[in-house]
Amino acid sequence: MRSDARLGILLMTITTFVFAMQDGLSRYLAGEYNVLMVVMIRYWFFAAFVIAIARRQRGSVRAAARTTQPLLQIGRGLLLAAEICVMVVGFVHLGLVESHAIFAAYPLVIAALSGPVLGEAVGWRRWAAIGIGFVGVMVILQPGFGVFAPAAVFPLVAALCFALYGLLTRYAARRDTAATSFFWTGVSGAVLMTAIGLPNWQMLIGWDWAVMALLCVSGVTGHYLLIKTYEVAEASAVQPFAYLQLPFAAGLGILAFGETVAPNVALGAAIVVGAGIFTLIRTHRVRRG
Incomplete structure (x- = not known):
């Protein structure tokens, strides 16, 4: 029974740290090898994990796949795979700090699109938060000051893809269980990435095999912890803490890759995160009536 908010917050904090480490490993490998191949191998392990979870929760793969x-469901899986590929490219060209600062706007995109996609009512408070959040994105991008960094398009597109994935997941939940949606997310993504990743195969060199193994383990561990998080606590209680992935990833970018945090990025990220947390809390209150 979902009741232990403290444990849920602790698990979400650990989960975001693991996912931040995964992003750092992805950034390194994608800087050395083809992005599609890196994501493909990551998806192979993710798909194996998804199938194992499906068999445990639903009794068989066939039962989990029934929809x-x-x-x-396939469209959701393809969207997530596309988001991961685009975001990893952003890590390489823009860095972890700025990529995550821009990507943090995805809850605002979800809130803005929840009306036309899901038919949900979005009140003036949430629209105000959405507007403020996108002002934060503009602060990060600094349009009009010098040349707009083309690489900033990558996390922006990734945020849009992830927001659409989240909305379609909520839409699918009206008729399918979470286990079914989770199964299709992993399997359809793995099929797509295998099709486009195998032609771009490159042999890993030396210790990069160990880095790839860590990437795969971190992905499975992160998703396992996320499942456990939602088993012990309400989503509304822990979801704001998902934003901790931003400072964790930023810290890794600074320590491991020599990135810096520009004042406009720090200010913009704070605005985006603040607006996002308000939107999450307001959405939860509206649903509870």
Whole structure:
């Protein structure tokens, strides 16, 4: 029964740290090898984990895969795979700090699109928070000051893809269980990445095999911890703490890759995160009536 908020917050904090480490490993490997191949191998392990979870929760793979909306489920999986590929490219060209600062706007995109996609009512308070959040994105991007960094497009596109993935996941939940959606997320993504990743295969060299193994383990561990988080606590209680991935990833970018945090990025990220947390809390209150 979901009741232990403290444990849930602790697990979410650990989860975001693990995912931040995964992003750092992805940034390193994608800087040395083809991005599609790196994401493909990561997805192979993710798919194996998803199938194992499906068999445990639903009794068989066939039961987990049973759905009346296969195109929707496949589309969700493909969107997530695309988001991961685009975001990893952003890590390489823009860095972990700025990529995560921009990507942090995805809850605001979800809130803005929840009306036209899901038919949910979005009140003036949430629209105000969405507007403030996008002002924060502009502060990060600094349009009009010098040349706009083309690489900033990558986390922006990734945020849009992830927001659409989140909305479609909520839409699919009206008729499918979480286990079914989780199964299709891993399997359809793995099929896509295998198709486009194998032609770009490159042999890993030396210790990079160990780095790749750590990447795969961190991905599985992160998703396992996330499942446990939602088993012990309400999503509304722990979701704001998902933003901790931003400072964790930023710290890794600074320590491991020599990145810096520009004042406009720090200010913009604070605005985006603040607006996002308000949106999450307001959305939860509206749903509870």
